[in-house]
Amino acid sequence: QVQLAESGGGSVQSGGSMRLSCSISGHKYSNYCMGWIRQAPGKERERVANIDSDGSTTYHDSVKGRFRISLDKDKNTLDLQMNNLKPEDTATYYCAVDDTRAYYSGGYYCRSHWLFRYWGQGTQVSVSS
Numbered sequence: 001q002v003q004l005a006e007s008g009g010g011s012v013q014s015g016g017s018m019r020l021s022c023s024i025s026g027h028k029y030s031n032y033c034m035g036w037i038r039q040a041p042g043k044e045r046e047r048v049a050n051i052d053s054d055g056s057t058t059y060h061d062s063v064k065g066r067f068r069i070s071l072d073k074d075k076n077t078l079d080l081q082m083n084n085l086k087p088e089d090t091a092t093y094y095c096a097v098d099d100t101r102a103y104y105s106g107g108y109y110c111r112s113h114w115l116f117r118y119w120g121q122g123t124q125v126s127v128s129s
Contacts (some may be wrong), residue, residue: 002026002118004095009123016085016127021076022095022120029053029073033110036069036080038091038125047113049080052101054108062088085127092122095097095125 008020022034035050049059049069057069068081078095096116101108 002097002099004097004118004120006093006095006120006123009093009125011128012085014086014127014129017081017083018085018125020078020080020082020090020093020095020123020125024076024078024097027076031100031108033079033101033116034071035096035098035110035113035116036078036093037096037113037116038089038092038093039122040088042090045094045113049068050110050113051078052108052110058110073095082125085125087129088125090127092124095120096124 003025003052005023012018031053033050033052036048037045038048039045051057051069051071066084097118098116102111
């Protein structure tokens, strides 16, 4: 059974930085997609960033150039470095894992985060202006 636990949330002023970490247990690191998904009050969840078993990363347009996702298999942690934070980044951030990827057009790709099987409990990030 895969278990995920986020840490590192809190409050920061606009322009500041924060690092979120997700402790991963029980995962075998085979054909996966791992991501950070956030949900702001009154809004749907949106995927911020993901990394797959090929090491490919993708980012939401709103965080490109500011956020960086990384996976340390030795430490079993999935991190999200967030720089130049903005008030619109305020949300609950979840780490999530999908144990498979979609295959099409000759390659493997992460599926929609709505299909991710394992989720952490979330950590709150608040950015003040």
